Amino acid sequence: MDRLLRAGTAADAEISLLVKEEGVDAVLDALVDEVLYRASVPANPEPVHIALDVTHDAEARRVVFRCVGGERIVRAEGEAPVEICRELGMTLTHLVRRIYGRPDxxxxxxxxxxxxxxxxxxxxxxxxLVVATSLASGALMNGLTIPRDDLGALCSSSGSDKWASFHWYTGHYEREFAPYRDEPVRILEIGIGGFDGDLGGGSLRMWKRYFHRGQIFGLDLFDKSALNEPRLTALVCDQSDPAALAALAREHGPFDIVIDDGSHENQHVRISFDALFPFVRPGGLYVIEDMQTAYIPRMGGTEGPSAGPDTSIGLIKRLVDDLHYHEHSPAVAPTVTQRDVVGVRAYRNIAFVEKGTNGEVGIPPWMDDAAWAALGAHTPTE
Structure with missing residues (x-):
């Protein structure tokens, strides 16, 4: 799957090599699964069958989709129906680009x-028949198009609580995640949600739709593998166990984005960050949600207007200091976060930590008060 996701922006020769090694049917089946996932529910008043004819070199395949109003579109099984209402045709290379390419x-x-x-x-x-075919075609073409729904709409349709609930996160997420949206990213979210028999997974489904080339992993204390499908995998792990987190990251990472929407216990937040931040790729993001627990004592927070150093907000405060270690500890070997944190952006109850190389040159370490005074004496002022 990783290889197919990357093929959408690769050269034709690389797509041809992938098809040669994996086979036309395997590649086409994976693409059809994605089309069916993205396609909207049609509203055609009578059943419609639409054929997709795909060619690759001398090979040809026909996939027939059955579109029934009010139901998910499915791949027609068995013999082709007598009446095909629409025939679409394209090369397999173009289908790969249409599904896993970029909008531009x-x-x-x-x-x-x-x-x-x-x-x-x-x-x-x-x-x-014209009306039914048009309605069915529109629903199917949504599956053959790179989705551009905004996160608020995806959040509502996926059952996530990141918008219009206790939280208003999706605006921040859209701003921070926009550069990653069309890339073959790997996303790990701590906390799958669900209770009273509900498996949860609303946010994972939202991320899968938003990142159309993304591999989405969810982490939970309980086995929720029933959620597994192409590009979405539920993993079992305790976020308070640093060794288990590191083992999971070595197997499934590195990740472009890690989101902590887990227990929100302040100790767990810090353990998870320390264990997983090293497995975020340079240029990636580590996100911490629900930082209001930094002020709730029963969640490991502190009372009063200033959160303590062992809370999630205390962690963010420390990372701001680490970002400026050149200014206060230039002679000491930098820690992982001093070396690799290049941005800390905090909004209400949520923060984004950007990973990179913190190598910008600061003021010379020998600059003392006398040097500053000398500099100021010869610095023009307005």
């Missing part, structure tokens, strides 16, 4: 389209 990629002449390829025997059916 040029795709000129990448598919053929025949609307109602056969004349109906009963022309009185024609008006209804």
């Amino acid at each position: 990629q040029r795709r000129t002449g990448d598919f053929s389209d025949v609307f109602l390829p056969a004349r109906p025997d009963d022309l009185s059916r024609l008006p209804g």
